[in-house]
Amino acid sequence: MEEKTEEKILDAAKKIFIEKGLDGARMQEIANEAGINKALLHYYYRSKNQLFEAVYEQVFKEVLPKMYGLFMQETSLLDIIPQFFELHMEFLKRNPSIPLFILMEIKKVPDFMKRMMDKNQIDMLAVVKAKVAAAVDAGLIRSIKGEDLIINMLSLSVFQFAAAPMYQAVAGITEEEYFEIIDERKKSLAEFVINAIKK
Amino acid sequence: MEEKTEEKILDAAKKIFIEKGLDGARMQEIANEAGINKALLHYYYRSKNQLFEAVYEQVFKEVLPKMYGLFMQETSLLDIIPQFFELHMEFLKRNPSIPLFILMEIKKVPDFMKRMMDKNQIDMLAVVKAKVAAAVDAGLIRSIKGEDLIINMLSLSVFQFAAAPMYQAVAGITEEEYFEIIDERKKSLAEFVINAIKK
């Protein structure tokens, strides 16, 4: 069965907004991508801003669990780390523009973040903190704050993609070659982090 | 003596473009910031795009040396690392919007990066690589590629600022409180990296 119009619009908008941001995106371009005309966009979502918010909320809800999800497991912290880089970076390979998109747009509307965190009631950060604190207490790892560790891991993973165009230019390689490097990086980043915290 | 008009324009444009990006910035806003009118902008820089390029090139040339500069020193690698985070993050405290600005706009025009690297002939990356390779050979640190180490350090430093609005929202703190955290982070990040690579 065919995709419904409303979904087609949302998918097209998602693609274009993620690529170009709110300001850079054009309603005409979204309409083309969706295979319809501009008027229909406004029929389903009154304004460009409303369409954007629908997209942003969806993307955000998809991404957030990927950031914290793994830490919810029973597994030991040191086992989670390689898994984190493997899964997180595979996701980013499929969606390389998402990090900059989220960071840029959140900068414009900081309140959005608060609203989202309120909705997903759960304080996931607390779980991460507890997990890390437990590992520290058990003498498994050096003393480090949970929030610091997760920020460090996110930094190392996300920046690799945010800075991809820069890296490719400096190193003079194609996107394809870059993706091969990423695969090696998954492992070396896991090692890097483990060495940094292991006693 | 007063600032010349051309400089006033460039400074104003720098401020606005860095805050809002190429698409988000308005010529009127830049004119206001500079204390002149729109027509004059076009007198000095024919188009918005040309003005933007002038700004971007300047910002880029200011920032690049800060990324690599430290590694050019004679000092040992392990001494450079704390200095790197100290200087780099102090710079970012004064210019918190620059990282996202550079990353966003480079994504739109990847060629720019190549052109810039060609102009500044020097292959600074080679120097970093050599420095790291020397430290590895001397048995000072674990085996790691120079380019990986510098990317990791940049990641940890830059992301802290790129993700600041997000962090502030999650943690429910003000920008001021956030900056205090940054000061602690300078030290803990240096430790993190040193632990990661030290034998």
Add this chain to the structure above:
DNA sequence: GTCTATAAGCAGATAGAC
């Protein structure tokens, strides 16, 4: 060099037929 006034084009949004 600097200004005011205005042109020209574009993008978001709506009216109205089907």
Add this chain to the structure above:
DNA sequence: GTCTATCTGCTTATAGAC
């Protein structure tokens, strides 16, 4: 629900006086 045609306002850019 979906389209074509059109309106409205904004933004870049230019013309032309001083």
